[in-house]
Amino acid sequence: MLDIEINPEKSISSEKWQIILGMSLYQVIQILKSNCETIKTIQLIYNDKDPISSDYMLNLAQDGIILYFDSHNQRLKLIEISDLKKLKLRYYGNYFNNIPAVQPTFEQIIEIFGITSPGVYDNSSSVFLLRFPGLLFTFSIDFRVEPKITHGIQSLHFPAGRAPLVSKISIYSGDSPNNAIAPEIPLICLNKDIFCSKLTVIRENRNTKGISLKLFMQGTYQMDRETIQEMESELLFNDSCQDVMSVLGTPSSVYYKSEEFNKLALNDNIQSLPNQQNDFFYNYITLGLDILFNSDTNRATKIVLHSNFPCHYNFNSYFMCNFEIPITIPETNQNFIVTPATTLQKLQEHLNIKTQPAILHRSNSTNSVNPFGPTFFYLYEDIIFEIMANGYIASITLVK
Helix, strand or coil: CCCEEEEECCEEEEECCCCCCCCEEEHHHHHHCCCCCCCCCEECCCCCCCCCCCCEEEEHHHHCCCEEEECCCCCCEEEECCCCCHEEEEEEEEEECCCCCCCCCCHHHHHHHHHCCCCCCCCCCCCEEEEEEEEEEEEEEEECCCCCCCCEEEEECCCCCCEEEEEEEECCCCCCCCHCCCCCCHHHCCCCCCCEEEEEEECCCCCEEEEEEEEEEEEEEECEEEEEEEEEEECCCCHHHHHHHHCCCCEEEEECCCCCCCHHHHHHHHEECCCCCCCEEEEHHHCEEEEEECCCCCEEEEEEECCCCCCCCCCCCCCCCCCCCCEEEEEEEEEECCCCEEEHHHHHHHCCCCCCCCCECCCCCCCCCCCCCCCEEEEECCEEEEEEECCEEEEEEEEE
16 A cells, blocks of 8 residues: 655655656656556546547555646646545645545544635535645545534534545646646656757758757755756757767767668658668757667768657657647748647648558567557658657658
């Protein structure tokens, strides 16, 4: 049974881990995976047909916790403790739910948290709501209650021995759980890595030149407090490895391309392209991108941007890249902006893409079945769109 400390408007934590509002989906999944000895069951719930239409949910079914992530930025917005019989709970070290299979009562909550408002009774659903900043207790009431109003303030009086029980606890940032907003990544979660709040592709005369990044990272101490350092940088094709590392730092990993030929199927023709044996990628997980370098010149020749949607084979290998690609439409001379929310239908409507896609079937040595199915590659000028079966962009490759 998990032993959890709750921190209103911020987090839940145990002795080994802390899950904080604003954390990325990637970070939370890594924490849960590293604590698999105590957290046994994790279910990811999302809309595979339209992955940005609703929140992503991580359901810790055996522990009574549900984590809600904003699907547009993949950051944690709401922590919901939905089954209080499955874990122990404390606030500033004081337990208010430490007896297995017993839900805390209204009196126990008041004793630990105090009371700052009379609460609200919803007669239609028979629940009583008690709010604190960033914290909401939902009490189930299985008996009739008549609210009383004294001096304009509504209050409830419960029969002796019939105090309501807590059925749900919500920890959130914003006005209410229904309107919760995912905060920016907390300072404690930066871990001396570099992150990208926005990436814009630089294009001139219908050619891609490179990328512009709004970066942030841990800054210096000021007034005995750590700060966040922000900066804007550009990376261009033909930049050297040293140029890239001077801006982005050391990559998360380096991947060397296979010696086999790449096969690209376009217009029903298969073309074998000779692969340079030692070409290599710099993988930047927290930025959601890869950079390919030519082995002869050590210069950047390709940039790959990742959307990190759950319905893709490489899900959770990267953070979500918040990219924008301004593409000038020749017929109207207007800009069409491509983002992770852009669908194949919009691409075809605005860019008039009519070529047949290359089709990629992924599998590995341990599991030959890919539950997500193939992805489809569409070429437009010097941009390759990898599209999933639901029509959303899995990745974008920018080619020199």
